[in-house]
Amino acid sequence: MGHLFDLGSRKLHASRPNAPKVSAALKLHVRAARRQDIEAIVRVSKSSLDPAEEVGFGATGDSPFADVRRLTAAWEEPNRVRGEEVLVAELDGHVVGCVTVEERGRELELININVPMDLQGRGIGTALVRFVEGRARREGKAAVTLGTSRNAAGVAWKSLPWWRHLGYRITHEEENEWTRRIGPGAREIRMRKDLL
Numbered sequence: 682m683g684h685l686f687d688l689g690s691r692k693l694h695a696s697r698p699n700a701p702k703v704s705a706a707l708k709l710h711v712r713a714a715r716r717q718d719i720e721a722i723v724r725v726s727k728s729s730l731d732p733a734e735e736v737g738f739g740a741t742g743d744s745p746f747a748d749v750r751r752l753t754a755a756w757e758e759p760n761r762v763r764g765e766e767v768l769v770a771e772l773d774g775h776v777v778g779c780v781t782v783e784e785r786g787r788e789l790e791l792i793n794i795n796v797p798m799d800l801q802g803r804g805i806g807t808a809l810v811r812f813v814e815g816r817a818r819r820e821g822k823a824a825v826t827l828g829t830s831r832n833a834a835g836v837a838w839k840s841l842p843w844w845r846h847l848g849y850r851i852t853h854e855e856e857n858e859w860t861r862r863i864g865p866g867a868r869e870i871r872m873r874k875d876l877l
């Protein structure tokens with residue numbers, strides 16, 4: 682048996698043993714990550730997708746977010762990893778999502794976003810993206826940008842329609858260092874949401 686809890690008007694059903702418990706005033710809180718969150722962040726990263734479905738779409742084998750020791754070693758106070766700033770969504774004291782961003786001049790690049798599979802589709806990812814957009818707006822950025830991938834067979838990664846739903850449009854597709862690590866024929870789909 683899991684626990685039922687509210688996220689705005691949505692009902693969540695969490696089956697993980699460490700999932701958030703029922704609470705009277707449950708609020709999703711997005712905040713800067715802390716070193717103490719490392720284990721939870723790795724758990725969130727590893728439970729957000731089945732590694733098999735990512736084959737041909739992502740080169741994440743060497744990601745520090747996949748391993749507690751690597752993430753601990755790469756962590757720079759207060760919340761930086763390899764130049765990316767790490768933010769988490771917390772619900773009733775539990776980390777239920779993670780997003781990383783990187784300053785790119787007039788733009789804020791959303792590098793990665795993860796919500797555990799058993800908590801997806803309940804608005805957590807949207808809340809993280811909205812938080813990133815709000816922060817970019819406050820900093821006077823012109824846009825939030827991001828990249829997703831297209832595999833060698835021409836199939837886009839499954840989150841593409843989700844990004845469109847959130848108002849992101851494709852600007853172009855390219856091959857680059859990241860796609861070369863994924864494999865021949867892979868491309869990065871570059872997306873952008875103008876804020877001004």
Ligand SMILES: CC(C)(COP(=O)(O)OP(=O)(O)OC[C@H]1O[C@@H](n2cnc3c(N)ncnc32)[C@H](O)[C@@H]1OP(=O)(O)O)[C@@H](O)C(=O)NCCC(=O)NCCS
Binds near residue numbers: 803804
């Ligand atoms: C992508 C991801 C972060 C989304 O997080 P999430 O918490 O599941 O997303 P949400 O619950 O906020 O999404 C719900 C909203 O998206 C819409 N939506 C969901 N799937 C959709 C789809 N395939 N196409 C269009 N809209 C979709 C829902 O209708 C809902 O819209 P509403 O808020 O207007 O009602 C999450 O699925 C994840 O971690 N995936 C694996 C990692 C990944 O792919 N990251 C992105 C790399 S580019």
